[in-house]
Amino acid sequence: MLVTSIGQGLLWAPLVIGVFLTFRILDIPDLTTEGSFPLGAAITISAMLQGQSAVVASLWGCLAGCLAGWVTGVLDTKLKMPSLLAGILTMTGLYSVNMHIMGKANIPLLDQKVLTGYLPANWSAELQTTVVGGVVTAVVLVALVLLFRTRLGLSLMATGNNRAMSAANGIYTDRMVIIGYMVSNGCIALSGALIAQSNGYADIGMGIGTIVIGLASVLVGEIFLHGRRMWIRLAGMVLGAVIYRYLLTLAMGLGFPVDDLKILSAIILVIVICLPLLQNHYRTRQQLHQYLKQIGVDNHATTSSLDRQAPTEGLLSRNDK
């Protein structure tokens, strides 16, 4: 069961990394995800049905995702729309685009060679999935770690953190936001391409709930691996994707039908948002008690009022400028 989760998790990892880029680096909740994920799938499967190789088709899917990100980026920066609305608009528009690309709501692959087909046939399906997911995720991870060591990467981080300061230091922040959306949605669409090949079809509804999956995985990943270094943060996203898959597999093992997975995803997201908040609150309180005891203050007399002021850093709060 864990092996399946690892394989599937690695296929979802680029999506989680993509959501991380907009949500954590640019500080934008980007709903384009729900459209760019099936877009990647639709483009890839259509291209493969027209005779493209799996590698080329997947790259096309990824590029299409970048284009979707560009649209949201332009709506957000140039047309000054709130980023949530920009994402919703692109996502809604992409539904029609995806229908046109596919021609119908679901297109199955026939006997085309998918990415796992390049591996030795005597390997088990799980191993094949793990290797393909692992290689693609590793490439994405290394590329991003290198990106964030460049001036461009630093400018992206600065833009997400403090736009006024970035502009004052000569960074064209609109460009940075657009680039961020493009890279993010490219990753997300790539994940869509991988999942579609693994499933053997592209479906118009496969994007539903992906933003919740992405956010939940980001938060789960941050619970298990936290650090400031970019490669640790990104590795945490991969881990988050795998653990999240494992949680879903566990839930299905308990007998939940597939249709209930969406509400389970939502519940998991609620839990992983609340858990660190409670943890933080509890830890602060404990340390406060300890500190007050140390300096000899009767904590029963004072804690109740101090407690309420105990700072709990909101997980979903915007960056502290």
Added chain:
Amino acid sequence: MTVKHLQKVFFPGTINERHVLKDVNLTILPGDFVAVIGNNGAGKSTLLNTIAGTLTTDAGELELAGHRMTKRPVAYRARWLSRVFQDPKMGTAGELSVAQNLTLAERHTGSLSLKWYRQAGQTQRYRTLLAPLQMGLEDRLTTQVKYLSGGQRQALSLLMATLSHPDLLLLDEHTAALDPQTSAQVMDLTERIVTTQHLTTLMITHKLSDALRYGNRLVMVQDGQIKLDVRGQAKAQLRQADLMDLFTA
């Protein structure tokens, strides 16, 4: 820097219409250190924001170091001018480290460049830059800026703004959010940097004593127009009482 016939109108055509800058003309010579004072709402912040590019000009011309800036975005102007914000949190990126913030302020390479941002010898260079601040920042290069105090952040912000030797330095009440002692410290630092680097500076302040003490020129903005513009000897002879009279006049 030259500002010619600058006009700024907020909410034109509505009941809230406010003509904030009324035909402002101002020429700052290289090496000038101008202190700008004025009532709340007089238009001094609007003037500064229009020069910085965060507000657009409604009419008039703006020229900096021989380049026309009137319609240029903030990021473009950053090649010639730098700015320290009033809020210490505004001038630095809190999630990034001290070193990363300094790197951002070194504007040799464009923001789209794919060169590594960490260069050999950088750490040593930053340490020598930070040591004169005497705030211990040279030993905290990898600390995230959000963990620094307001005074430390503002000093860093000031250092960053002057790192690229700008043709014009804008100081937007940059000590207003600090306690009196830190405020004096940052003001001293400002003067030290401005004089050693011969920076052309425009400083907005609400503290009349600072306006009188620092700089070679004093400009008073009232009701969207420049009401007083004195320099050199005339400025040195100015007393706080004279200014108070002008405020109430």
